[in-house]
Amino acid sequence: MHAESVPAGKTAALKAFEGMAAEPGVKKPDPILVVDNVVRRFGGLTAVNVNHVEIQRGSITALIGPNGAGKTTFFNQLTGFDTADEGQWTFNGQNMNGVSAYKVARQGMVRTFQLTKALSKLTVIENMRLGAQAQRGENFFRGLIPSLWRGQEDEITLQAEELLEQFKLDAKRDDFAGSLSGGQRKLLEMARALMGKPELVMLDEPMAGVNPALTQSLLGHVKNLRELGMTVLFVEHDMDMVRDISDWVIVMAQGEVIAEGPPDGVMSDQRVVDAYLGAHHDAPLSAEEEERQLHEAEAELDATLEKEVKE
Amino acid sequence: MDWTLIISRAVEAGIGSEAIIYALAAIGLNVQFGYTGLLNFGQAGFLAIGAYAIAVTVATFGLPFFLGVGIGLLLAAVMALLLGIPTLRLRADYLAIVTIAAAEIVRLVVRSVALSDTFGGTDGLQAFSGSFYDMNPYPPGEYGIPPIIGFDNRSMWVLTVGWVLVAVASFILFMAMKSPWGRVLKAIREDEDAVRSLGKNVFSYKMQALVIGGVIGSLGGFIFALSRSAVQPDLFSTDLTFYAYTVLILGGAARILGPIVGSMLFWLLLIFIGTGMEEAVNSGAITFITVNQVGAIRLMLVGLGLVLLLIYRPQGIFGDKREISLDAR
Ligand SMILES: Nc1ncnc2c1ncn2[C@@H]1O[C@H](COP(=O)(O)OP(=O)(O)OP(=O)(O)O)[C@@H](O)[C@H]1O
Ligand SMILES: [Mg+2]
Numbered sequence: 001m002h003a004e005s006v007p008a009g010k011t012a013a014l015k016a017f018e019g020m021a022a023e024p025g026v027k028k029p030d031p032i033l034v035v036d037n038v039v040r041r042f043g044g045l046t047a048v049n050v051n052h053v054e055i056q057r058g059s060i061t062a063l064i065g066p067n068g069a070g071k072t073t074f075f076n077q078l079t080g081f082d083t084a085d086e087g088q089w090t091f092n093g094q095n096m097n098g099v100s101a102y103k104v105a106r107q108g109m110v111r112t113f114q115l116t117k118a119l120s121k122l123t124v125i126e127n128m129r130l131g132a133q134a135q136r137g138e139n140f141f142r143g144l145i146p147s148l149w150r151g152q153e154d155e156i157t158l159q160a161e162e163l164l165e166q167f168k169l170d171a172k173r174d175d176f177a178g179s180l181s182g183g184q185r186k187l188l189e190m191a192r193a194l195m196g197k198p199e200l201v202m203l204d205e206p207m208a209g210v211n212p213a214l215t216q217s218l219l220g221h222v223k224n225l226r227e228l229g230m231t232v233l234f235v236e237h238d239m240d241m242v243r244d245i246s247d248w249v250i251v252m253a254q255g256e257v258i259a260e261g262p263p264d265g266v267m268s269d270q271r272v273v274d275a276y277l278g279a280h281h282d283a284p285l286s287a288e289e290e291e292r293q294l295h296e297a298e299a300e301l302d303a304t305l306e307k308e309v310k311e
Numbered sequence: 312m313d314w315t316l317i318i319s320r321a322v323e324a325g326i327g328s329e330a331i332i333y334a335l336a337a338i339g340l341n342v343q344f345g346y347t348g349l350l351n352f353g354q355a356g357f358l359a360i361g362a363y364a365i366a367v368t369v370a371t372f373g374l375p376f377f378l379g380v381g382i383g384l385l386l387a388a389v390m391a392l393l394l395g396i397p398t399l400r401l402r403a404d405y406l407a408i409v410t411i412a413a414a415e416i417v418r419l420v421v422r423s424v425a426l427s428d429t430f431g432g433t434d435g436l437q438a439f440s441g442s443f444y445d446m447n448p449y450p451p452g453e454y455g456i457p458p459i460i461g462f463d464n465r466s467m468w469v470l471t472v473g474w475v476l477v478a479v480a481s482f483i484l485f486m487a488m489k490s491p492w493g494r495v496l497k498a499i500r501e502d503e504d505a506v507r508s509l510g511k512n513v514f515s516y517k518m519q520a521l522v523i524g525g526v527i528g529s530l531g532g533f534i535f536a537l538s539r540s541a542v543q544p545d546l547f548s549t550d551l552t553f554y555a556y557t558v559l560i561l562g563g564a565a566r567i568l569g570p571i572v573g574s575m576l577f578w579l580l581l582i583f584i585g586t587g588m589e590e591a592v593n594s595g596a597i598t599f600i601t602v603n604q605v606g607a608i609r610l611m612l613v614g615l616g617l618v619l620l621l622i623y624r625p626q627g628i629f630g631d632k633r634e635i636s637l638d639a640r
Contacts, residue, residue, distance in 0.1 A: 081504065105510035117505035119498050130498050131509050135491045138511070140519055143490030144483065153491065196510055 120178025361532025
């Protein structure tokens with residue numbers, strides 16, 4: 001790839017992480033979110049116990065870890081959907097501990113849910129419109145006078161239609177969200193979150209249940225968010241996707257951050273392999289797959305040999 | 312059997328003060344339950360507040376009628392706030408428990424012996440509607456379409472004011488539910504957390520719905536008191552709330568016209584069946600029951616009708632099946 005074809009946002013993000021020590025809790029040059037000593041216990045179980053974590057502004061950061069590691073619980077703490085037992089965190093330098101969920105969203109930190117929350121008895125376009133912030137018509141008295149909010153509503157609708165098109169949901173515009181498939185609901189929820197023009201987008205397994213072709217185009221959208229100056233923090237179990245789009249990876253296990261680093265580095269980290277990926281995460285899953293990989297390797301070898309012979 | 316009498320009574324009930332009272336009570340519940348998903352089982356308490364506010368202000372303290380109206384609206388709003396503050400952050404069922412208890416408390420307070428100087432005890436209060444009927448523009452006489460519909464001038468005045476209130480409340484609600492404000496309410500009915508994650512103050516919206524629904528209920532209380540020129544505490548028991556829910560579900564929840572048509576139809580059918588059975592017994596067409604048993608049988612038929620409605624048409628007459636909140640989630 002030529003140097004000038006790498007988009008500006010990506011270059012900036014990569015530059016920010018250049019030469020950074022790959023260790024848990026490492027300082028970032030321009031953090032949008034700084035978390036200190038957040039603890040959440042459920043009875044005797046400590047679901048989250050994060051000492052220190054920073055999220056670099058304008059980057060795409062992946063949060064990975066085994067089932068039950070505390071990723072979703074951590075998201076809930078940060079976005080005000082659950083109260084932390086201990087700790088504090090700042091967003092854009094402002095203390096966010098104890099701030100209610102709706103205020104967190106208004107400040108520009110918007111999340112999606114692992115278990116999708118499409119509002120099924122609203123149409124797709126109404127779902128989208130709901131996501132827009134600071135709507136004049138959302139006040140009861142102003143709502144009674146359409147001329148006060150019609151103009152804004154039209155703008156919101158245009159913005160919504162654009163996003164729906166990007167997320168390939170434009171054909172479903174006027175259907176009830178309840179009639180969408182599971183994957184389409186994931187897409188709708190993500191698109192709806194973007195209606196609020198957030199600064200930090202927190203996605204909890206955005207690609208779970210989305211088909212491969214659409215995943216590809218969604219990856220493009222997520223990368224585009226970074227180009228638009230947004231910061232993305234996402235939870236994902238698909239390592240190919242993590243490798244493809246993230247600038248930085250944070251690994252959680254049993255509530256704690258056990259590793260941080262660039263995607264390739266982190267995935268070869270022994271602790272991560274032990275706790276999450278498993279020793280054979282690159283290994284073939286079936287005999288046929290093994291056969292295929294073997295053939296590929298042979299073909300590659302042959303090609304190089306041929307080349308060498310020619311030279 | 313006197314069919315003219317049966318039809319006349321039924322039609323008069325369908326457009327009469329009862330239909331208005333229950334329409335207003337059900338419009339209030341529609342804001343709360345139909346659109347927002349809040350279970351207010353204390354609507355009778357809000358009607359009691361409206362009715363007693365006028366009665367006490369005028370009959371007990373001798374103050375102006377319109378002051379009573381103002382106090383009624385204010386107290387209904389205050390009661391909604393008091394009920395909402397502790398419960399709206401909790402699960403939906405807590406609101407149901409607290410409102411049903413609060414409505415009973417209101418009823419027990421106004422019927423208490425200790426406060427009978429103010430509220431009149433079990434006898435209630437009379438002689439407070441004078442200034443309302445002084446404003447009556449209808450000259451004395453019979454109005455309507457004989458032989459089916461006939462109202463005197465006092466009833467005409469109550470019905471006119473009552474149906475205007477129903478129309479105004481419904482129009483305001485119509486405009487509100489079309490607006491982005493209404494969209495937030497409908498979204499809350501489905502999933503509060505999703506709405507929170509989009510930056511909306513869910514608690515505030517639920518509170519607004521509770522207050523608006525309660526205030527509309529108190530309008531029903533005004534008509535209740537004025538149409539009878541008397542208030543009694545036991546008119547505001549829990550039955551009233553459940554009839555209002557019946558009306559709402561019959562007409563179709565989350566529909567503007569649902570409570571109105573539901574209420575008209577409910578009273579039309581109830582009186583039609585009741586009068587019809589009485590007439591049948593009196594004329595000897597039915598021999599196995601007595602006139603005294605008609606009331607109980609009528610209620611059993613209402614119950615049966617409601618069960619059938621919920622099974623075969625849970626969305627009510629106007630409802631959209633995809634959009635009702637009665638279904639399993
Ligand atoms: N409401 C709750 N009550 C009790 N325990 C809970 C609750 N929520 C989460 N937990 C526990 O906290 C731990 C962390 O759960 P969490 O949902 O955060 O995991 P996760 O990392 O998101 O996992 P996954 O990848 O499967 O989504 C789990 O052991 C879970 O059982
Ligand atoms: Mg999770």
